Amino acid sequence: MAKLKISGVSKAYGATVALSRGDLELEAGEVHVLIGSNGSGKSTLCKIVAGSVRPDKGEVLLDGKPVTMSGPRASKALGIGIFYQELSLAARRTVEENICLPDLPMKGPFIDRKALSERARRYIELFDGVTGEGFAPDLTVDVLRADQRQLVEIMKTLASEAQILIFDEPTSALDRAQVDRFFEILRRLKSEGRAIVFISHRMDEIFALGDRVTVLRDGATVGTSRIADTNAQEVVRMMVGEEPTLAEHADAAPQATGPVALKLSSLSGIGFSDVSFEVRQGEILGLGGLHGQGQSSVLRALFGAGSVATGDVTLDGGAYHPHDPRAAIRAGLAYVSGDRGRDGVIQGRPILENLTPIHFLRNRLALASPSVLKAKATPAVEALKTKFASFSHPIGSLSGGNQQKIVIARWLIDRPKVLLLDDPTKGIDLAAKSDLFALVRRLAAEGMAIVLYSSEDAELLANSDRILVFNGGRITRELTGAERTRFNLYEAAYEAA
Incomplete structure (x- = not known):
């Protein structure tokens, strides 16, 4: 039984159809890659799963049972965490605070700084050695470089301890060493039985990390393949459909x-x-x-x-x-x-x-x-x-x-x-x-x-x-x-x- 199954999900904004037929089956213990061109519906599909967008129609099953993602809190309560392509960090809060958002440990009306540091440290240490100069737990994120802010967003997503993790282009600002470390972490989470959806525009990442790949084109799912049974050229053909003539x-x-x-x-x-x-x-x-x-x-x-x-x-x-x-x-x-x-x-x-x-x-x-x-x-x-x-x-x-x-x-x-x-x-x-x-x-x-x-x-x-x-x-x-x-x-x- 699939950990998560999405069938016939659609979303339109007025006359603009963002998703016409989104289908996805996600198994526990796999990295499932989503790929498609700009505007193909990848981010919309993920936002529906994360509860930040409500579908117009379609069905979402979690462990075989129908669920309604009424909002991000409801999705989080069901064990779903998401890394958004548009970072959702609080610029004037520290690295530690951002990692622990939105569940800051409190002591009465105040933040429990000791508990905050202990909790955040677990996720900061995962990237020890690749965060680069000028990175510290007590710095506000607005002073960090783009790659460092992206790492904080990844740490924040991992800190949700969700069983289903969705990453929408998480490596776009990272260097090779940071990507390699991140992939090590994802492989370990997969071995623990987590289910991971991974969106990337880098073909080498897809074949280095993924177990299966689902292709979206023009707002619809057009096919799913095992990574071992396909190649980059075939994935591109699925994205394009019939190769157009000049x-x-x-x-x-x-x-x-x-x-x-x-x-x-x-x-x-x-x-x-x-x-x-x-x-x-x-x-x-x-x-x-x-x-x-x-x-x-x-x-x-x-x-x-x-x-x-x-x-x-x-x-x-x-x-x-x-x-x-x-x-x-x-x-x-x-x-x-x-x-x-x-x-x-x-x-x-x-x-x-x-x-x-x-x-x-x-x-x-x-x-x-x-x-x-x-x-x-x-x-x-x-x-x-x-x-x-x-x-x-x-x-x-x-x-x-x-x-x-x-x-x-x-x-x-x-x-x-x-x-x-x-x-x-x-x-x-x-x-x-x-x-x-x-x-x-x-x-x-x-x-x-x-x-x-x-x-x-x-x-x-x-x-x-x-x-x-x-x-x-x-x-x-x-x-x-x-x-x-x-x-x-x-x-x-x-x-x-």
């Missing part, structure tokens, strides 16, 4: 022959290493791979909003030093983020004010006539088929898709030399996506150089002339011409970095 994606574009607009030489910084490429005028260069592999970090660094440690950049043949967004704007770079709330929309202000800040900065304006600004902005908003009643209306009165069109249009009032698109269609509807990419292709045809990162593989394949696949912060493969298929993209994204 005709389903972008036409085979002729190699761009215009002047080099932007060139990177051995660029390294936080989140990426030794990145070299060039993009020519009239070319759409795609950045592919799984989310968080350095694509966004490179784009933000080029715009002066991220860190560059070493390497060189040339823009239109001249040296360019990406250290400040204002300088990037005046040099002719434009950056569009899919995170409108953080990087785009000026909330509470009129549409016209949201359209024109780049125009003011690039032209060093202090004042300008509203009528002149409207005249300059109108061609840009019309090119994107942006719908709004008046330039004076607040930006919040628009749909998400139209808000993103305003963010993009602001960069086109004064045409940039290079357009950096950082997952620009995240959270917008299909019609808005269609309008955006129609404009992108037109801008490229007019000679603009464009670098596009998208977490949606179909978008990348349909709109890029070349694709550079990122894995572990590095470019691991270039796909051109007929090589631009989902199979090749997945294979490069999931192979060992």
